[in-house]
Amino acid sequence: MKNRKLVMIPGPTPVVRSIQDQMGRETVAFGDPDFVKDFQEVVQDLKSIFKTEGEAFVVAGTGTLAMEMGIANITQEGDNVLIVSNGFFGDRYVELCERKGLNVDVISAEWGTIVPVEEIEKKLGEKDYKAVTVTHVDTSTGVCAPVAEIGKMIKEKFEDTLLLVDGVCATAAEPEYLDQMGIDVLITGSQKAFGVAPGLAIVLAGPKAIERRESIGNIRDYYLDFNKWLPIMNDPGKYFGTPPVNMIWAFQESLRIIKEEGVENRYERHIKVARAMQAALEELGFTILAEKEYRAVTLSNVIYMDGIEDAEFRKTLAEEGAVVAGGLGPYAGKMFRLGHMGNIDMHDLVSTMSAIERTLYRLGNKDVLGKGVAKLTEELLK
Numbered sequence: 001m002k003n004r005k006l007v008m009i010p011g012p013t014p015v016v017r018s019i020q021d022q023m024g025r026e027t028v029a030f031g032d033p034d035f036v037k038d039f040q041e042v043v044q045d046l047k048s049i050f051k052t053e054g055e056a057f058v059v060a061g062t063g064t065l066a067m068e069m070g071i072a073n074i075t076q077e078g079d080n081v082l083i084v085s086n087g088f089f090g091d092r093y094v095e096l097c098e099r100k101g102l103n104v105d106v107i108s109a110e111w112g113t114i115v116p117v118e119e120i121e122k123k124l125g126e127k128d129y130k131a132v133t134v135t136h137v138d139t140s141t142g143v144c145a146p147v148a149e150i151g152k153m154i155k156e157k158f159e160d161t162l163l164l165v166d167g168v169c170a171t172a173a174e175p176e177y178l179d180q181m182g183i184d185v186l187i188t189g190s191q192k193a194f195g196v197a198p199g200l201a202i203v204l205a206g207p208k209a210i211e212r213r214e215s216i217g218n219i220r221d222y223y224l225d226f227n228k229w230l231p232i233m234n235d236p237g238k239y240f241g242t243p244p245v246n247m248i249w250a251f252q253e254s255l256r257i258i259k260e261e262g263v264e265n266r267y268e269r270h271i272k273v274a275r276a277m278q279a280a281l282e283e284l285g286f287t288i289l290a291e292k293e294y295r296a297v298t299l300s301n302v303i304y305m306d307g308i309e310d311a312e313f314r315k316t317l318a319e320e321g322a323v324v325a326g327g328l329g330p331y332a333g334k335m336f337r338l339g340h341m342g343n344i345d346m347h348d349l350v351s352t353m354s355a356i357e358r359t360l361y362r363l364g365n366k367d368v369l370g371k372g373v374a375k376l377t378e379e380l381l382k
């Protein structure tokens with residue numbers, strides 16, 4: 001009999017039954033009073049969980065659309081923008097911003113580490129930047145940027161520069177409190193730490209970002225314009241583009257789960273799970289790409305030991321019941337990426353670790369059975 005496949009890639013993540021049930025509901029009219037109430041609750045919950053006096057936008061799309069929506073509403077052609085890149089998705093912002101006619105400067109970290117805050121500060125002192133983009137967790141490297149420190153520095157020293165954070169692989173797992181952390185725009189998606197299927201682009205805009213939107217007048221983008229969506233987010237009974245009714249319900253359920261768990265508890269849980277997984281992977285002989293102090297809690301980017309071939313490892317692991325992603329860029333073929341975020345429990349974690357051990361065993365490492373699971377369990381029970 002074939003093993004069930006646990007989706008342990010860094011997004012989409014496992015979708016729990018109660019969220020799946022919302023996607024399977026009979027679709028109603030978007031003006032249905034009950035749905036309008038549900039959508040209103042989603043918008044309110046986003047603002048209160050991620051703590052902003054600003055606005056929240058939830059539209060059909062992927063994380064990339066949210067990236068585009070975020071920057072399109074706070075900049076104008078010709079503006080200077082600084083991109084802080086910790087990997088593949090930071091680099092994606094370069095092309096995206098260049099296509100919008102922005103003057104782009106980039107500071108990149110070596111894969112596995114961060115761009116130091118002092119370096120960002122020095123660069124910001126060189127010219128008048130309208131915005132800085134930072135990827136909170138870059139999925140290609142598993143590195144977590146020190147967003148709170150960056151936000152504090154910008155707030156204190158560069159009043160006219162807005163901070164845009166890409167939280168696609170961080171939001172709902174790494175702390176992100178907009179107004180107190182100096183995050184002006186947070187962009188994210190539904191399919192990672194929220195544990196919802198792919199399909200929603202989510203953007204939170206703090207008061208300074210909304211002010212900036214007002215001050216720049218018309219923008220070229222239509223679907224992405226905050227001003228087109230704002231009346232709908234304030235009164236979801238109105239129409240601009242048909243809302244993805246079932247996805248909004250699914251998202252509402254994920255927010256309910258977050259509130260029930262408590263967002264602080266959720267952040268703590270992610271730390272515990274990540275450190276346990278990472279310790280167990282190291283116990284088996286793997287190396288984690290990210291330097292210890294900058295390791296993300298949402299995923300691990302795991303470098304193979306000598307003698308393990310990427311395609312064979314991932315194929316065997318899938319047969320054993322866990323699907324992981326391959327490495328990107330310079331790490332393609334040298335590493336796998338393991339997601340451990342969202343609505344996952346002890347069963348998912350232990351099963352995944354055991355599947356990794358069985359895979360190594362089948363590939364010739366005969367002394368691994370039980371070692372990873374023991375370390376993982378020991379850490380999780382601390």
Ligand SMILES: Cc1ncc(COP(=O)(O)O)c(C=O)c1O
Nearest residue numbers: 062063064089137139168169189
């Ligand atoms: C950090 C980060 N930003 C942006 C994206 C793009 O999101 P999407 O694939 O949903 O367009 C991803 C996707 O994995 C990501 O990990």
